[in-house]
Amino acid sequence: MIKTSIVKNQITAETLLKEKGLRCTKARILIFCEFLNRNKPLSINEFKNKKSFNDLDESSLYRNFKKLEAAGLIRAIPGSGDFHFYETTELQHSHHHHHITCSSCKKIQCLNVCSVEKQLSKMANSVGFQVEGHRLELYGICQECVAKKL
Amino acid sequence: MIKTSIVKNQITAETLLKEKGLRCTKARILIFCEFLNRNKPLSINEFKNKKSFNDLDESSLYRNFKKLEAAGLIRAIPGSGDFHFYETTELQHSHHHHHITCSSCKKIQCLNVCSVEKQLSKMANSVGFQVEGHRLELYGICQECVAKKL
């Protein structure tokens, strides 16, 4: 199941790269597949620390991020700490999601719905901006922890 | 009018610094006053380029930002472009609000309304969580940059 989607993503990656007129390099496919497989904002640091990227020079990493961004396949997420973050622009609509962290037991849960886009557009428009994207992290208490505290 | 508020802010600055147990250095007062007077997110770069800060060494700038942040007088704004951004926690910035960053010129704008709380509660409830809080950063394009690109 998981393997199937990874294979599918590899094909997707190669197809999209070609569509955008980019050469299908080993490195490029590896990087772009990582975005498609993980489908969430990834920092450059996460690539640097991953064993499968050990053979790839850092400068090539950076250059490929730039290329993929220029081609519109990934998007830079402005300002997130010490490293640059990017996310894929593909799959966005079907898979865009956020997380909520339990402040008691630290469990992280995926939220499969994001229903704030309209509000965000309004908020941004009120100060003359057009929204391109957002980063949202929730925190709260999960059912089990509420139960424990009673 | 403006002068009056600037004088007032100078007094405020010195009072707050003392309250937090920080020494009232010339540099420290100058920096913190800048935050109180401008009352919006400021990048370190804006300080570096300002003539009134020419006499102050960069390392002192950075050290003072850290001190003021540790004392809770200013807050670092996560994820901006090439420079760190801070805003004062005093005045209107003490209440809950978010920011939108222009992905072109990197300007950061405060959003004075947060109208997503209800949606967030719903999203969280759907996976059995009660929301305690959230972190939200928007990015997009500001009016000026839209105009430039045309």
Place this chain on the structure above:
DNA sequence: GTACATGCAAACCATTTGCAACAGA
């Protein structure tokens, strides 16, 4: 007088760039 702040220079670290060797089309 003492602890903390400053200036200066060097170090640090993420990112960029120049260049020669290499690989995709």
Place this chain on the structure above:
DNA sequence: TCTGTTGCAAATGGTTTGCATGTAC
């Protein structure tokens, strides 16, 4: 083959740090 990509090493630029001097209290 020809142009774009890679690895390596050096450069860049924002930020940090060590140390001797200066200043708030």
